[in-house]
Amino acid sequence: MRYIIQTIGCQMNICQSDEISKELNSKGLIKVLDRESADIIILNTCSVRAQAEQKAFSFLGRVCDLKQKNEAVKIIVIGCMAQRMKSKIKKRFKQVDLIIGTDRETPEIVNQILQLININNEVESPVEFLDLNTNNEVSKFVTITKGCSNYCSYCVVPFVRGKERARDFDEIIEECRNFSKQGAREVILLGQNVNSYNFNGFNFVDLLKEVSKISSIKRISFMTNHPKDLTLDLIQTIASFDKISKHVHLPLQSGSDEILKKMNRNYTLAHYKNLISLLRQNIKNISITTDVIVGFPSETDEDFLKTLETIKEIAFDGLYVFKYSPRPNTLAATFIDDVSQEKKKERLAIILKESNDISQKIVAGMVNTKQTVLITAFNGRSLEGQTETGRKVFMEGGRENIGKLCSVFITSAKINSLFGEICNEI
Numbered sequence: 496m497r498y499i500i501q502t503i504g505c506q507m508n509i510c511q512s513d514e515i516s517k518e519l520n521s522k523g524l525i526k527v528l529d530r531e532s533a534d535i536i537i538l539n540t541c542s543v544r545a546q547a548e549q550k551a552f553s554f555l556g557r558v559c560d561l562k563q564k565n566e567a568v569k570i571i572v573i574g575c576m577a578q579r580m581k582s583k584i585k586k587r588f589k590q591v592d593l594i595i596g597t598d599r600e601t602p603e604i605v606n607q608i609l610q611l612i613n614i615n616n617e618v619e620s621p622v623e624f625l626d627l628n629t630n631n632e633v634s635k636f637v638t639i640t641k642g643c644s645n646y647c648s649y650c651v652v653p654f655v656r657g658k659e660r661a662r663d664f665d666e667i668i669e670e671c672r673n674f675s676k677q678g679a680r681e682v683i684l685l686g687q688n689v690n691s692y693n694f695n696g697f698n699f700v701d702l703l704k705e706v707s708k709i710s711s712i713k714r715i716s717f718m719t720n721h722p723k724d725l726t727l728d729l730i731q732t733i734a735s736f737d738k739i740s741k742h743v744h745l746p747l748q749s750g751s752d753e754i755l756k757k758m759n760r761n762y763t764l765a766h767y768k769n770l771i772s773l774l775r776q777n778i779k780n781i782s783i784t785t786d787v788i789v790g791f792p793s794e795t796d797e798d799f800l801k802t803l804e805t806i807k808e809i810a811f812d813g814l815y816v817f818k819y820s821p822r823p824n825t826l827a828a829t830f831i832d833d834v835s836q837e838k839k840k841e842r843l844a845i846i847l848k849e850s851n852d853i854s855q856k857i858v859a860g861m862v863n864t865k866q867t868v869l870i871t872a873f874n875g876r877s878l879e880g881q882t883e884t885g886r887k888v889f890m891e892g893g894r895e896n897i898g899k900l901c902s903v904f905i906t907s908a909k910i911n912s913l914f915g916e917i918c919n920e921i
């Protein structure tokens with residue numbers, strides 16, 4: 496049987512889809528890329544933004560059309576939307592066979608899928624975390640926490656993914672070791688808020704230090720961070736361990752203290768800027784990326800200008816900007832959504848332009864420098880890798896270089912990509 500798994504949303508969803516794929520592959524199912532040739536269509540959904548939900552609805556519309564031509568096709572919906580909108584999905588898309596919310600862990604989801612297609616499954620225990628399987632063999636995702644307890648006023652995650660649960664410390668280390676034995680050279684530690692990790696007194700710094708002892712792991716990356724939990728101890732740990740990635744994704748969301756308060760972010764702009772100074776003082780060549788929301792309820796032109804000024808001042812290496820849209824159950828959904836769509840669009844475009852200009856300057860400044868690059872894949876034409884600050888680099892060379900950590904001379908740059916020549920292995 497052939498299946499396709501379409502994933503919308505964050506790294507956590509990508510990670511879960513990888514887990515499911517691995518299990519289905521082990522049962523002899525074949526993963527395909529086009530939905531027309533699939534017997535099973537799985538959609539892993541996201542509720543964080545209205546746009547993600549619209550994307551899921553339009554995908555479901557298309558696959559339900561396919562099912563009208565071939566009734567044997569099975570359609571399965573999982574993830575945050577499945578949790579939040581089960582009855583709406585059922586009502587609108589009668590052809591969907593199975594809807595499984597986020598209150599079910601991966602082994603149970605796999606079980607239900609296999610039962611639907613009458614395949615016997617031997618996964619017995621409700622193990623919360625499974626080995627993951629990313630598309631390349633060099634970099635592996637490792638989930639360290641699930642859910643979130645922060646309740647930012649605009650965010651649906653605590654309602655659909657539950658409160659934060661930390662995974663067993665030893666189990667994480669064991670999984671990293673196993674990946675390294677299978678050839679992985681990078682682990683990417685995942686959680687909605689990795690720096691609040693705490694399992695029986697072991698915190699995120701303890702975890703980073705322990706993972707860094709695995710000699711064949713050459714890079715440890717992590718995401719996402721919350722400014723209220725980023726400690727000096729963590730900053731100094733990132734600085735002192737060569738193998739810890741020098742890229743920190745630190746969502747700002749707004750440059751206005753008024754708006755940050757309404758967002759329930761639990762930090763002020765001054766605190767955020769202080770963290771940026773600490774990161775830059777302590778970590779040479781640190782790359783900092785961020786998320787920003789424009790058009791949050793009551794955001795005035797003045798609030799927006801504060802965000803814009805902050806972006807100019809900090810000069811982020813990269814930025815994701817989103818137009819605010821109310822999410823059900825959240826506190827912000829009770830606020831009046833009083834910024835017009837035109838204003839939101841306008842503000843988004845201004846921030847995007849500013850951020851692209853900054854990013855281009857940063858990338859151009861990397862030309863004629865040497866960067867430490869972990870080579871992760873061969874795309875048929877060139878090698879692909881990432882600098883220790885998370886920038887993508889394309890290089891000439893053969894597959895034998897995959898998995899190597901190399902010094903690469905950067906010869907040219909395009910908007911978000913670098914091109915370079917391998918100098919030597921490190």
Ligand code: SF4
Pocket residue numbers: 643644645646647650651652653687688721
């Ligand atoms: S930290 Fe805030 S924005 Fe991030 S997942 Fe948790 S509630 Fe949502």
